[in-house]
Amino acid sequence: MKKILFFFSFVLIALINKAQVFAVDTLLYNGNVNKRINMVLLADGYAAAQQSQFISNATTISNYLLNTAPFSQYKSYFNVFAVKVISSQSGAKHPGTATDVSEPVFPVASVNNYLGSGFDYGGIHRLIVANNSSAVTSVLAANMPAYDMVMVIANSTEYGGSGGSYATVSIHSSSSEIAAHEFGHSFAGLADEYWAGTSYAAEKPNMTAQSSSSSVKWSPWVGLNSIGVFPYGSSAPQSQWFRPHQNCKMQFLGSAFCAVCKETIIEKIHSLTNPIDAYSPPNTATINAPATALMFKTTLLKPLPNTLKRTWKLNNSTVAYNLDSTSINNSAFVSGNNTVSVTVIDTNTLSKSATHPGLHTFSVVWNVNKSNTGINEINNIVAVTSFPNPANDKLNIQYSLQSPSAVGFNLINTEGKRVKTIRSEQKGLGEYEQQIDLSDLPEGIYFLQVLMDKRVILDKILVTR
Numbered sequence: 001m002k003k004i005l006f007f008f009s010f011v012l013i014a015l016i017n018k019a020q021v022f023a024v025d026t027l028l029y030n031g032n033v034n035k036r037i038n039m040v041l042l043a044d045g046y047a048a049a050q051q052s053q054f055i056s057n058a059t060t061i062s063n064y065l066l067n068t069a070p071f072s073q074y075k076s077y078f079n080v081f082a083v084k085v086i087s088s089q090s091g092a093k094h095p096g097t098a099t100d101v102s103e104p105v106f107p108v109a110s111v112n113n114y115l116g117s118g119f120d121y122g123g124i125h126r127l128i129v130a131n132n133s134s135a136v137t138s139v140l141a142a143n144m145p146a147y148d149m150v151m152v153i154a155n156s157t158e159y160g161g162s163g164g165s166y167a168t169v170s171i172h173s174s175s176s177e178i179a180a181h182e183f184g185h186s187f188a189g190l191a192d193e194y195w196a197g198t199s200y201a202a203e204k205p206n207m208t209a210q211s212s213s214s215s216v217k218w219s220p221w222v223g224l225n226s227i228g229v230f231p232y233g234s235s236a237p238q239s240q241w242f243r244p245h246q247n248c249k250m251q252f253l254g255s256a257f258c259a260v261c262k263e264t265i266i267e268k269i270h271s272l273t274n275p276i277d278a279y280s281p282p283n284t285a286t287i288n289a290p291a292t293a294l295m296f297k298t299t300l301l302k303p304l305p306n307t308l309k310r311t312w313k314l315n316n317s318t319v320a321y322n323l324d325s326t327s328i329n330n331s332a333f334v335s336g337n338n339t340v341s342v343t344v345i346d347t348n349t350l351s352k353s354a355t356h357p358g359l360h361t362f363s364v365v366w367n368v369n370k371s372n373t374g375i376n377e378i379n380n381i382v383a384v385t386s387f388p389n390p391a392n393d394k395l396n397i398q399y400s401l402q403s404p405s406a407v408g409f410n411l412i413n414t415e416g417k418r419v420k421t422i423r424s425e426q427k428g429l430g431e432y433e434q435q436i437d438l439s440d441l442p443e444g445i446y447f448l449q450v451l452m453d454k455r456v457i458l459d460k461i462l463v464t465r
Helices: 002-016 048-066 071-077 133-143 175-186 259-272
Strands: 024-028 037-044 078-083 149-154 167-169 276-280 293-300 308-314 317-321 325-329 336-346 361-370 382-387 394-401 405-413 418-427 430-437 444-452 455-463
Touching (some): 024 048, 071 078, 071 259, 078 133, 276 336, 276 361, 293 361, 293 455, 317 325, 317 405, 317 444, 317 455, 382 455, 394 444, 418 430
Parallel strands (some): 037 078, 037 149, 149 167, 325 455
Antiparallel strands (some): 276 293, 293 325, 308 317, 405 418
16 A cells, blocks of 8 residues: 555656656766766756757856866866756746836847746846746756756846856857856855945955955965955945955956956865765775785876875875875784875865865775785785895895886885885886885885886885994
C-alpha cells in the first residue's frame, strides 16, 4: 500500500509542477555540480519556436563572462546550464511608467512571458527585472536546484539589465557587457561605482562611507592599479560615499573590473569551491603503511595561470612543495601513528584579502600506521635504498629502474627549504648509485626527495656529527 501511495503522490507532484519542468541544455560542464559553481541562465519571453535563439544568446553571454577577468582565470571552476523556459508570448513587458525618461521610449506592451520580465522597474526605464520571483524560484527548484548564480535573459532588443538575488538582462547589442556588470552585483555583491541614488548607497566591498585611505576596507590596494578613495560626487550625499576606482566595469561598460572588484569576485569563487577536486588514497580510515612506499595524489582545479601553492607535510614537517603527488618511503614514517597532509591555498596576487588564508585554505589529512618492514620500493617499478642512516659526511643512494626515467634528488630541511639539489638526468633500465655530500650541513633531520618523472619518493635522513 505504501508503494501505491508513493506513486500517487509522485504523480500528483509531477502534475502540479508540470508547467515548471523544461528542457535543460548544458553549455559548459567542468565537473560534478556539487564541486563546481553552477551558472544557470533562464529564458523569458522566448516562445517554443525560439528556444534555439535563446541557446545562442545564452552561449554568447556565458562565453563572454567566462572570458572576462577574473572569471577567465577560474573558468574550470564553472558549469553553465540553460533552462529553456517557454513563454506564451515573445518579448518583455513595457508598462511605460518610467520617470527618468519621456515615455514611451518604445511602444507600451503587456507581454504574457513566463517569468514576468519587464522594463521601468522602480521608475527607471532601463531597469528590466523578472518580476515573477515565485516563478523564477519554482523553475530553479524543478530544473536546476544546485544553482549558484542565476541570470534571466529577456527576449527584447531594448537596452536593459538589473542585479539583485538573480540578474536580468535583455538581448541588446551590449547585453554581454551588461551581463558581466550585473553578475558583479548578483554574484559578488558589488555596488555600482556610479551614483544610483541614496537608496542604493550602502557599505559594499567597493563602496564605503570611510574616506581614510589607511582605514578604508580596500587599503592594501590604495596606490596600486589606480586604486584610491574617490567620492561619488562633489556635493552631498554623493560626496559622502567613496569608490576605489574611476574607470571600473561597475561604473562604465567596456572597462575592466578594478582590482578591488576582481579581488571580491575571486574571494566569492573561493567561498563556493574547493580546489582539491579529488585525492587518493581515501582518508576515511587509518592506512597501514606498506613495506615499500605510499603514494598520495591530488587532482586540483588549477587557475590559469596556476597560482595554487601546495604544501605536503609528514608529522607536521614540510616534505614537499607544489607537487600534485608525493610518495613516502616506509622508512620516513615513525613507528605507530603518523599524519600526512596536503594544504592548498591560492596565491593569486589579484587578491590581497587579509582573511583569505584563514577562510580559504584547503587541506586533506591522512592517518598512517607503521609497523617495521624491509626494503623501500615502489610498485615493482623502482627500488630505492639510502645509507648510512644516521649519516655523517656522505649519503649513499642505490636505486634500480625497470623502465627509463629522469632521476633527480633534493635534500630538504625541516623548514621545507632545499639545501641540496642534484638536477635530473635521464637514466635507462638498470641499477645506479648516487652520493650526496653532507659535510657542510648541520646535524638534524632531513628529507631526501627522489624525483622520477612524475613520481616523488620521500625518505627521512638523520645527519649526525
